[in-house]
Amino acid sequence: MAASTSPVDLSAALVLEPVAALDWLVVLPVVWCISIGAILMMIRHRGMAQPLIAVLGLAVLVVLDAALLWHVVQSGPVTMVMGRWLPPFGIAFTVDLTGALFALTSAVVALIGAIAAIDDVNASGRRYGFYPFLMLLMAGVSGAFLTGDVFNLYVWFEVLLISSFGLLVLGSEREQIDGAVKYGFLNLVATTLFLITTGYLYGIFGTLNMADIARKAPGLQMAAPLVTLTGLYILAFSMKAAAFPVNFWLPASYHTPRIVVSALFAGLLTKVGIYALIRIGVMLFPAEREQLSLVLAIVAALTMLTGSLGALAQSDTRRLLGYLVVSGIGAMLAGIAVGGPEAIGGVIFYAMHSMLVMTALYLAAGVAARLGGGFSLSAAGGIYRHHLLFTALSLMLFFSVSGLPPFSGFWPKVMLVKAAIDGGVSWLAAILLLSGFLTTIATGRVFLLAYWRPVEAQTAAKPEPLAFTALLPLLCLTALSIIIGIFPETLMNLVQQAAATLNEPSAYLNSVFPAGGTP
Structure with missing residues (x-):
C-alpha cells in the first residue's frame, strides 16, 4: 500500500506556537539549580570555590524567581508543557501568584543560608557535599512550588527529601544519625501514603494534571469518594508539615545537624507541606476540605x-x-x-x-x-x-x-x-x-x-x-x-x-x- 502523502494535523496533540521568551522563567529555576548543583559536585574537592559559586548561583536564582513573580503579576498564571504535548498529556509546569511567592521567598532563604554556611560549614562539610545538596534541595523545593502535576509534586518532594537526608547526616555524628532515622522513618511513611493516594487519584480522574482535576472534581462529587481522597492527602501532607499528632519527628531531628542546616529545614521543608495542602485542599477539592x-x-x-x-x-x-x-x-x-x-x-x-x-x-x-x-x-x-x-x-x-x-x-x-x-x-x-x-x-x-x-x-x-x-x-x-x-x-x-x-x-x-x- 502506498504511504499517505496527506499532511498530519498536529494541532490537536502538540503546542505548535513558539514559547514566549518570558515563559521560560517557569522552568529556569529548576534547571538552574540542577545545573549549578552538578557543577559543584564536579568541583567538590575545591573547597574555596564552593561557597562562592553557590552564593552567586543562588543570587541568580533570586533574580529568576523575582522576574517570574513580576511576569505572573503582569500576565496572570503561566504554563509550559513538557515535550510540547497539550495538557493533560504533557507534564505541565504552571505558576500562579501562590507558587511564585513561595518560590521567591525560598530562594531568598537559601541565599541567606549559603552566606551563613561560609562561617558554619567547615572544609569537611564542603568536601562531602553541603553546597551540591543545597542546590539539589532548592531544585526540589522550586519544582514543588512550580509544578502543575500532582505526580510531579510527589517527584519534587522526593528530590528535596533525598537532598535533606544528605544535609541531615553531614558530619556523621551519633546524634545526627539518630535524628536522621526519626526524620527518615516518618517521611517514608508520609511519602508512601502520598504515592498510594496519588494512584487512587489517577484511578478516579484518569489524569494527574491539577487544572484538569480542578475542573472535573465538581462533577464527580456524588460519584467518587473525594472526601476520603482529600482526607488521605491531608494526612500525608500533615505528616510532612509536622502537624499534630505526627509532629514528634521535627523537634526530635531538627536540633541534630549543623545550625545552618536546621535553619534551612525550618525555613523551607515544612512550608512545602503547607503549600501542598493549600494546592490540594483549596484549589482542587474545596468542597471536600470544607467538609x-x-x-x-x-x-x-x-x-x-x-x-x-x-x-x-x-x-x-x-x-x-x-x-x-x-x-x-x-x-x-x-x-x-x-x-x-x-x-x-x-x-x-x-x-x-x-x-x-x-x-x-x-x-x-x-x-x-x-x-x-x-x-x-x-x-x-x-x-x-x-x-x-x-x-x-x-x-x-x-x-x-x-x-x-x-x-x-x-x-x-x-x-x-x-x-x-x-x-x-x-x-x-x-x-x-x-x-x-x-x-x-x-x-x-x-x-x-x-x-x-x-x-x-x-x-x-x-x-x-x-x-x-x-x-x-x-x-x-x-x-x-x-x-x-x-x-x-x-x-x-x-x-x-x-x-x-x-x-x-x-x-x-x-x-x-x-x-x-x-x-
Whole structure:
C-alpha cells in the first residue's frame, strides 16, 4: 500500500506556537539549580570555590524567581508543557501568584543560608557535599512550588527529601544519625501514603494534571469518594508539615545537624507541606476540605498548643525553636481550616514570614551558642554586655515570631484571627492569640536567660567581635521582617490576589486550557 502523502494535523496533540521568551522563567529555576548543583559536585574537592559559586548561583536564582513573580503579576498564571504535548498529556509546569511567592521567598532563604554556611560549614562539610545538596534541595523545593502535576509534586518532594537526608547526616555524628532515622522513618511513611493516594487519584480522574482535576472534581462529587481522597492527602501532607499528632519527628531531628542546616529545614521543608495542602485542599477539592474543616481546625488548635507549650518546656534553644516551627504550622493549618480568600491570604503571608523569621532564629541560636558556650539556657547568659547589635537583632526576631508589631509576624496573625472570627470559629481565633501569648513567654524566657541574665566572668559571653558572615544573614532577614511589618500593603495585596486565584481558579485553568480547550 502506498504511504499517505496527506499532511498530519498536529494541532490537536502538540503546542505548535513558539514559547514566549518570558515563559521560560517557569522552568529556569529548576534547571538552574540542577545545573549549578552538578557543577559543584564536579568541583567538590575545591573547597574555596564552593561557597562562592553557590552564593552567586543562588543570587541568580533570586533574580529568576523575582522576574517570574513580576511576569505572573503582569500576565496572570503561566504554563509550559513538557515535550510540547497539550495538557493533560504533557507534564505541565504552571505558576500562579501562590507558587511564585513561595518560590521567591525560598530562594531568598537559601541565599541567606549559603552566606551563613561560609562561617558554619567547615572544609569537611564542603568536601562531602553541603553546597551540591543545597542546590539539589532548592531544585526540589522550586519544582514543588512550580509544578502543575500532582505526580510531579510527589517527584519534587522526593528530590528535596533525598537532598535533606544528605544535609541531615553531614558530619556523621551519633546524634545526627539518630535524628536522621526519626526524620527518615516518618517521611517514608508520609511519602508512601502520598504515592498510594496519588494512584487512587489517577484511578478516579484518569489524569494527574491539577487544572484538569480542578475542573472535573465538581462533577464527580456524588460519584467518587473525594472526601476520603482529600482526607488521605491531608494526612500525608500533615505528616510532612509536622502537624499534630505526627509532629514528634521535627523537634526530635531538627536540633541534630549543623545550625545552618536546621535553619534551612525550618525555613523551607515544612512550608512545602503547607503549600501542598493549600494546592490540594483549596484549589482542587474545596468542597471536600470544607467538609473536613472541623477536623482540620481541631488538628490546628492541638498543633499550636503542642508547639507553644513544648517550647515553654525546653532548656535547649534548638529544641525550643523546633517546637516554635510546629506552633507556626498550627497557625497556618487554622487558616486552611477556616478557608476563604482572607484566611488563605493569611496562610500564604504567614508562611512567607515563617520562612524568613524561623531561618533567622536558628541562625541567631547558632551565634548565641558560639558566644555563650552552648545551646543550654541554664549555662548561657551575658550576651548583651559585649554584643548589643546581635542582642537587638535577636530581640526583634523574638517579637516577630510572637506576632508583635511592627514586625512581619503581626499582619498574618491579624488576618488569620479576623478570618476565624468572621468565619464563626471564635474559639480558633482565641487559640491563635493564646499560642502567640505563649510564644512570647517562651522567647522572652530565652532572651532573659541567654542574653540579659548576668553570669560569672569565667562563663560570660565572649567579647570578641562577630564575623561579618555571621551578622550579615541576621541583618538581612531582620530588615526584611521590619520592612514587611511597617510596609505590608504590597505583600498583603499580592497574597490576597493569590488567595483569590486559588479560591476561584479560572485564570489558572485558562492558562492550562486556553479558551476552554479540551484535553
